[in-house]
Amino acid sequence: MSSKNPQAGSDGVTRRRFLTSVGAGAIGVAATENLLAAGRETGESQVMPAGQASTVSLRINGEAHVVLAEPRWTLLHVLREIIGLTGAKPGCERGECGACTVLIDGVPRYACLTLAVEAQGREVTTLEGLLDGETLGPVQKAFAEADALQCGYCTPGQIMSVEGLLRANPDPSAEEIRRGVSGNLCRCGAYHHIFQAARRAAELKRGK
């Protein structure tokens, strides 16, 4: 499974310009081509203050959203506090626990380590996006049936990691499942049931 950390952009954006365009809040997060585009909009010489909002267009669970966001706002903040999708949970807001995992273009990512502006032009899928209307998706159904949760707070992230894993690998081995959710902490220790749910979800997705 691919890394959950945003990949570094390779198309020539300088670290200095990147930092001035996103503000100090995002030090340590590498640039993407989307950011570069955001930087161009602000013009070469203009330095955008951290607190100044701009329009960000997002595609979330198949729906278009246009929000006014500060460059330093994370995707997680915009999802939860601006759009109102609270499925993704803030557990650490610094890439340690995985409770905020969403799919970006089908790949599990920590929404707390992804800036909202970085998600422009990408397809974002949250826990809510796995529902068909009000009907649970196969991974959600498997988690409910296998009791693959206790307090339920890490659960959205676990489910999204399993969803991402199964999209890339429809029939994972036990070891692949363990690695697939190894970026998602569960303090209640429901891992054992999570492994069972992941196996069951793979079957459900294959129509068994």
Place this chain on the structure above:
Amino acid sequence: MADESQDIYYVQGIPVPETPLPGREPPAWKQTNVVGQRVPRVDAYERVSGSAVYPSDIHLPNMLYGAILRCPHAHARIRSVETVAASKMPGVRAVISGTTPEADRVWKKDAAGETRLFDPHCRFEGEAVAAVAAESPYQARDAINAIRVDYEVLPFVADERKALQAGSPVVHAKGNLSKTDTYERGDVAQGFAAADVVLDQSYRTECELHTPLEPHGCVANWEGRSLTVWESSQGVYAVQSKVAEVLKLPLARVRVIGHYMGGGFGSKLEAGKYTVIAALLAKQAARPVKLVLTREETFLAVGNRPPSNMTLKAGVKRDGALTALEFSCLGTGGAYPAGGTSLVDWLIRDLYTCPNVRTTCSDVFVHAGPARPFRAPGHPQGAWALEQMMDALAEAIGMDPVQLRLKNIPVFSQAREGNPAYTSTGFKECLEQGAAAFGWEKARRETGANAAQGPLRRGVGMAGGLWVAGGGRPPSTVIVKLFSDGSVNLNMGASDLGTGTKSVMAMVVAEELGVRPDAIQIENADTGTTQYATPSGGSKTVPTEAPAVRNAAVQVKQKLLEMAAEALKADLSELAYQGREIVSRRDSSQRIAVKDLDALKRQGVVVGVGYRGPNPKNKVVNPFAAQFCEVEVNTRTGELKILRFVAAHDSGRVMNRLTYDNQVFGGITMGIGLAMTEVRILDAGQTGKMVNRSWHDYKLPTALDVPADMLSIPIDPGDAEANNTGAKGLGEPVTIPTAAAIANAVYHATGLRITQTPIHPLQLVQRLAERRKEG
């Protein structure tokens, strides 16, 4: 949408238990039809779909975001706090500190003295200094960074082992010794004299942090003079009373709601300063405030399982009879009296039959974050010492470790006044059935330090345990309300921490009333609308609440029988439930369907009120446990892998097998953390500050650290005395023996006795190297 309004009541055709006459409590169930099954939790849909609303998900109109400035020093006095610049920053709507008149309040008075909400004397890194509320969490954080504090940095002591040394900086004026507890029975000197073998060993467990996935936090909203708080909490009534006390409000003007919460493990049993701070910020701004702690704050300021420094001397006869146990512990609750050594010696006092026992526990203050109860307070630490000692004693007298424990099983509590009997103890069965399922004797023969060549060594280990509480107790009040169509509303104050409380209670109602579990609406954890409950903790929620739920459901049945007696003009004592009807035993043509009762239709609902009855007199209700594991040690790298676990638990009746097993595996996982990965590191030499304040540096067990092979074996001794459901607590016993069982397995695999947690590669590889040097 499907028509779901039909066939709610008695649809399953379950024969419901006999109804006692009014005023009588039902006897313990002889058999059950719903209770004990594997039932997915009743709120599984909400939790997997994202529709469950946790306190951190609450978003109120016009809501602000709060943040707290915390002291960066282990010990400091505040000379001044400058907030003017912060209050002028964009989006900032409220700023409070110790000099804000409304925020200048007493937080706590205890043995150490009086503490203020924003105390000018900061005794640990992470103490609250000031707080802000702003339009966005980012602006709130900006403002926090703009507050200037002038600290007088003071000398500190962060290592409890140095706190009592002469010249150590003092935490409180009364000195660094908080208290010393002693316990004694028999005469240990005589006991050691009578022993064939006496062993003496020191042990240490490191400080563990709870770090539930949902950080501590709340949303506070005033409607005029009344405050509503949505809190991530184990006990809404406990939060209500603390907030009301500090803010000097009548209880009726503080409503606390906690429908969902993302884990607590003991750290959310009470209100935090943050709750009151959020309320004060909301008051000043006249707007709702959401204040969720950052992850770093949860490492610093909201509790821990404190470190324990223990010594244990034990005497045993050749036949395995224990003759004496002498135990001492030095521990710390941090900067305030917080039960630093609470219950650490309980297993030494009470797990095994031993006539001569002496324990001494000294609790000292240090400049570090206060402890809070952490899943089975004291017990995993005590087990770490006692259960490794039992392993060593068994080897010393050439006895199997399981046999040594079987030899010393008590049927009554030796440490309690009057030696009361246990209502039930399945400890023997836990040991025997656990060992059988594990294949203990065979595995022990086939693994071990001498059983293999090469760098990979396997070993097996086991440990036992009991939990001092777990019987539950009054008070608890529960209301079960039957609607005229047979569907049910269950109203109780208890929080569901993720242990499946709501599901278990729905199953109890289903058992008694024969109603579909999905036709039961549950209202819980709200001081405004639900009945009084003590916080969910101490593994007492099921044995406390389930009997009250059952009593409430039984009262509904009694009332329906009374209605039927009136309708049929029959005597109450001759009526009984038969499917969805009430029928006369004397004349079976005398019958009426529950839903046809005129009185029910007229009244609209039937309300049953259940109370938790008293516990049996002069008896003790305790859960028991035995866990077995197999490990593999790489003697070149020091890496330790857990291969499998078998956990046999006597927690009385299994209420829901699915959530039961989940709890067992979760407890083992947490025990693996204590044994192998978790340690709070303070820079005790130079700054006193916490070094590993993140999950990158403080390691929780991940999916890669738990064994794929885990087996849960419930032992139900059929306890008819504990309470009318026969259930005992489960959540805490499941993590008590784990770490010691792992240490014993490591000893079996390597011959190295690791007495200090965590058993990580660094420690193991060092010990292995030392042994090679010694030759």
